[in-house]
Amino acid sequence: MSDPTYLTLEGLTLRYGDTVAVEGLDLAIGKGELVALLGPSGCGKTTTMRAIAGLLAPSAGAIRLDGADITRVAANRRQVGLVFQSYALFPHLTVFDNVGFGLRLKGLRGTALRDKIEAGLTSVGLAAYAGRKPPELSGGQQQRVALARSMVMEPKVLLLDEPLSNLDARLRLDMRTELQRVQAQTGVTMIFVTHDQAEALALADRIVVMRGGRIEQIGAPEDIYNRPVSRFVADFVGFENIFSIRDGKLWAGEAVVPLPAALPAVAGLAFRPRSVVLGAGPLNGVVRGASFAGGTREYVLDTPFGPIKAEADAGLPVHEPGANVAFDLPIGQAAPLKAD
Amino acid sequence: MSLRFPAALVLSLVILFLIGPFLIIVAASFSAGDTLAFPPQGFSLKWIAKVFTVESFRQSFVTSMILAVGGTLVALALGVPAAYAMSRYRLPFAETVRTIVSAPVIVPGIIVGLALLRYVVVPMGVPITLALFLAHTALVLPYAVRVVSASLANLRSDIEEAAILLGSSRLGAFFDIVLPNIRGGILAAFILGFVTSFNQVPVSLFLSGPGVRTLPVDMLGYMEIVFDPSVAALSSLLAFLSMGIVLAAERFLGFSRYV
Secondary structure, rough: OOOOOOOEEEEEEEEEEEEEEEHHHHHHHOOEEEEEEEEEOOOOOOHHHHHHOOOOOEEEEEEEEEEOOOOOOOOOOOOEEOOOOOOOOOOOOHHHHHHHHHHHHOOOHHHHHHHHHHHHHHHOOOOOHOOOOOOHOOOHHHHHHHHHHHHOOOOOEEEEEEEOOOOHHHHHHHHHHHHHHHHHOOOOEEEEOOHHHHHHHHOOOEEEEEEEEEEEEEEOHHHHOOOOOOOHHHHHHHEEEEEEEEEEEEEEEOEEEEOOOOOOOOOEEEEEEHHHHHEEEEEEEEHHHHEEOOOEEEEEEOOOOOOEEEEEEOOOOOOOOEEEEEEOHHHHHOOOEOOO | OOOOHHHHHHHHHHHHHHHHHHHHHHHOOOOOOOOOOOOOOOOOOOHHHHOOOOHHHHHHHHHHHHHHHHHHHHHHHHHHHHHHHHHOOOOOOOHHHHHHHHHHHHHOHHHHHHHHHHHHHHHHHHOHHHHHHHHHHHHHHHHHHHHHHHHHOOOOOOOHHHHHHOOOHHHHHHHHHHOOOOOHHHHHHHHHHHHHHOOOOOOHHHHHHOOOHHHHHHHHHHHOOOOOOOHHHHHHHHHHHHHHHHHHHHHHHOOOHHO
8 A cells, every 4th residue: 555644634523512423533544445434323434524615614623635734725726526325426418428527617618628527427337318307217227327427526535325225236236346446447535425334344455343423443345344342343343132241240231141161361252143152051041933045044143141142054953933042152253352 | 079079178167267358359449349347349450559648657667667677686685594593504484484575475565554654654664665665675575585495496405515625715605606596586586576567556656655555456547537447448558568577588488397
């Protein structure tokens, strides 16, 4: 990576009256990186993105891009592109003029303008749609126009707000490939905001998990997925069974889990449903529900310390609802949590 | 099924009451007789022709046109920015402003007219033409704000942000992006304002003075003296003019979407 501090946020803070949307955020993003800001709604991810774009003014802190302090630079001079969740195409302009809007403001005219617009449209596979108006296009096509409209401006950073959430499953895969291709071809630094962990895991080089206006964890997708640092992140990436460790015991809420094993010196343990071993072990539960999920079968067990979610290979014998099942939580399979 | 007959009856009566008077006036304007009467006596175009020869009609028509076109344009010049500001920014007194702006629709015209005459025209010595112009502007303003607000509500504000991130200024984004997208609403507001102003009677009645009269007031005055069908003829002409404007607007911009 050429410059690991191409875009930096230093103590970025945004407040509205008494509400703090983002608090003392420090983040360095490298040139050409594809970063996801991941978190539930209200975690400050969108606010952070809008501050980078210049649409919101920080209450404190600084934003530096490509060696310059852009904290007070107006949004229209930042050279930061944004693909809105709603695409925000100009409904009265054709696809051609939508893509050409920023180029015209830059002073491009004639053939130079036409060539750039056509190259932009060709790169997203929409050259044939140049004369259409946005309402005549499908959602996926509109988003590609929005992408081309931002990319022809050759932004230093491209921001994307929930880029896949409005698309159906098949288009989602297309768009994911498209975004990775654009990034590989142009080397543009991309930051996208999402509440969908699968989206972040599949697309990003690095994931920033946010919570309550702060960064909870930063890491590669594998790190976030396998080594969440806290209950919050573990819960977010699909660890369904999360326990805390206090006084040398394993706790599920206020109940002790009677697991006869030495516990590591961490704040908690998180188990994915498929790590739960069914059929043998020191713990017992009653099957409340079982559902077939293709390759696997998903179970919910009622135990004295609360419900446990388990997943077993669909080829294994079925545990019928109502049956008493012995199970184990193998500590070696758990993700150790540094914070509860 | 059982409701069908009463419903059809009520509908027919409503249509009859709405259109009936208009049909009577139209019929009366083609009368060959010398007084306003229905059924018309014979058929002629002489009253239609006479309308164009009455000097006071010509003058008050010009006055009404100036008030309607000018007043509506000024109302739009004030109303479009007001509607835009209220839709895009959280303003401290937006609700109050909205209420005040709507007041001329709610307050009976006769009160507006009397108040303007008693407290503005007489004590302040405001010329009658100016008072009429201000009154018509104020009367049209609520329509301008409301219709334009409705069309702004349908326009997502993120397209302006998109324009700004592509290098546009705030003002540039308003003219390049917002204005073209609310053009239909503005034109609809203009037509609605024009028709409202042109048909306005009570306020104009109070403010019309010697030599300055709007067309409807002039028609009232004319009828008090001369009871021939030329007023009916003029009414028909105005009704057809209004209908023509509205139909054209509907045909070319889907006027009913905005009102």
